[in-house]
Amino acid sequence: PRLEKFREDKAWYECVTYQELIDLRERNAGKLASRFMEHELNDDFDLNDDGQRTITLTKKLQAKSRQQAKPTVDSRFRGIDQQSVKQTGHYFSSLEFCIMEGNTKYTKAELEKLVYENGGTCVQNALAKTFCVVTDNPNSIRLRTLIKNKQNDIVHIAWLIRCVEQKHLLPYYLSDLISCTEKTRQALDLLYDEYGDAYYTSTNENELREIFNKMTSTTTTPTPTPTSTSSSTTSKKLPTNKKRRLDEPTPLSQSTINIDTISNPLNDNDKLRSFITEFENSYFPDESYDYGLFRLFYIYFDQYWTIGDESTLFIDSNHSLIILESQLHGARIAHKITSDVTHVICAKPNVDDTKLNE
Numbered sequence: 125p126r127l128e129k130f131r132e133d134k135a136w137y138e139c140v141t142y143q144e145l146i147d148l149r150e151r152n153a154g155k156l157a158s159r160f161m162e163h164e165l166n167d168d169f170d171l172n173d174d175g176q177r178t179i180t181l182t183k184k185l186q187a188k189s190r191q192q193a194k195p196t197v198d199s200r201f202r203g204i205d206q207q208s209v210k211q212t213g214h215y216f217s218s219l220e221f222c223i224m225e226g227n228t229k230y231t232k233a234e235l236e237k238l239v240y241e242n243g244g245t246c247v248q249n250a251l252a253k254t255f256c257v258v259t260d261n262p263n264s265i266r267l268r269t270l271i272k273n274k275q276n277d278i279v280h281i282a283w284l285i286r287c288v289e290q291k292h293l294l295p296y297y298l299s300d301l302i303s304c305t306e307k308t309r310q311a312l313d314l315l316y317d318e319y320g321d322a323y324y325t326s327t328n329e330n331e332l333r334e335i336f337n338k339m340t341s342t343t344t345t346p347t348p349t350p351t352s353t354s355s356s357t358t359s360k361k362l363p364t365n366k367k368r369r370l371d372e373p374t375p376l377s378q379s380t381i382n383i384d385t386i387s388n389p390l391n392d393n394d395k396l397r398s399f400i401t402e403f404e405n406s407y408f409p410d411e412s413y414d415y416g417l418f419r420l421f422y423i424y425f426d427q428y429w430t431i432g433d434e435s436t437l438f439i440d441s442n443h444s445l446i447i448l449e450s451q452l453h454g455a456r457i458a459h460k461i462t463s464d465v466t467h468v469i470c471a472k473p474n475v476d477d478t479k480l481n482e
Contacts, residue, residue: 203248204233209240215293216244220251224259224266227281235281238288250276258284262302271303278302298322299331397456418455425457426470434459 140148203223221239223246226232235258236246250257250270256277257270270276283300287293296304298312298320316322319338320331327335401419425447429436446469447457458465 202232203246204236204240206240206245209237211241211243213242213291215287215291216242219244219255219293220253221246221284222248222250222254222257222276224257224264225261227260230281230285235284238284242288252276259302267302274303274305277304277308297325299334415453417453418450419453421450421455421466422458422464423450423455423467423469424459424461424465426468431461 216239221236221244223232223235223239226235239246244255247254252275254276256279257267258279258281259267260281261267262271262278267278270278277296279296279300280302283294283296296308296312298316301308301312304312315324319335321327321335397419401416404416404419425443427437427440427443427447428434429438451457461468
């Protein structure tokens with residue numbers, strides 16, 4: 125036997141007898157009693173020392189109706205009252221959000237409060253006019269239908285927090301999206317390449333690793349035959365180059381260069397430089413402006429007292445530095461004036477340079 129509870133309001137002789145306990149068990153089949161047992165002689169034996177009646181098994185209590193709790197939505201998934209939130213910003217004005225759920229750092233209620241504070245509204249079920257759905261759980265059952273229909277942009281919570289921190293409605297990064305509409309996809313195609321590398325924004329180390337993983341996981345397309353090379357080459361829209369190198373011809377094609385289907389440019393120096401020029405301009409427009417400005421130039425520097433006579437070379441530190449800087453930016457240096465020379469740089473005025481005058 126063990127002690128379940130000690131009642132200080134009862135004396136030892138007021139306890140239920142063994143037989144009364146057996147009768148109570150048989151009458152209720154082991155369930156909790158819904159009525160109270162009376163003494164077999166109908167004597168009121170539940171009196172205290174003052175003769176006052178006490179609440180015991182011999183008294184029938186009025187049955188209290190037990191109201192069952194109505195089923196309701198968990199507080200973690202319920203929306204908050206917009207009237208209780210004071211608006212302090214306006215960059216979410218006229219935008220409707222659907223906050224599915226929070227994460228370990230922000231609850232659903234806290235995220236909805238941020239939306240209301242900055243002029244937005246929240247709904248519990250995404251509609252066609254809903255601006256975006258915010259969640260960090262892409263495996264949610266509620267989310268599967270939305271992803272399948274692609275009627276709404278589904279973004280991570282980090283995007284919403286970034287907008288609040290910068291107090292501005294920011295565009296999506298590719299990493300912000302779980303799923304998106306076709307309109308958003310077309311806009312992102314102008315900002316990212318097929319592997320998710322941004323054209324205009326910087327890429328950090330983690331993003332670069334993810335891009336490399338996508339590149340290695342992508343199946344290699346079979347090499348096209350010479351007859352179908354032009355039709356099978358995948359077109360790719362590249363950003364407009366705002367910094368063109370001097371006298372640079374417009375690239376013949378803005379399509380992806382397939383190394384396997386072109387002739388080897390190393391066999392010809394001129395073809396090699398043209399290939400490098402087009403490649404840099406297509407894929408590294410900003411960097412090529414810094415280090416490929418004179419890529420197509422063949423420059424003759426006037427560094428001889430007698431033109432073409434290398435024995436009359438004069439040494440000048442500033443002159444040598446200019447030559448090195450030109451080579452740094454891709455220029456070729458000519459030691460003689462030939463038909464291939466595109467530019468002649470004079471270091472000293474001398475009317476007696478007959479070849480230069482010619």
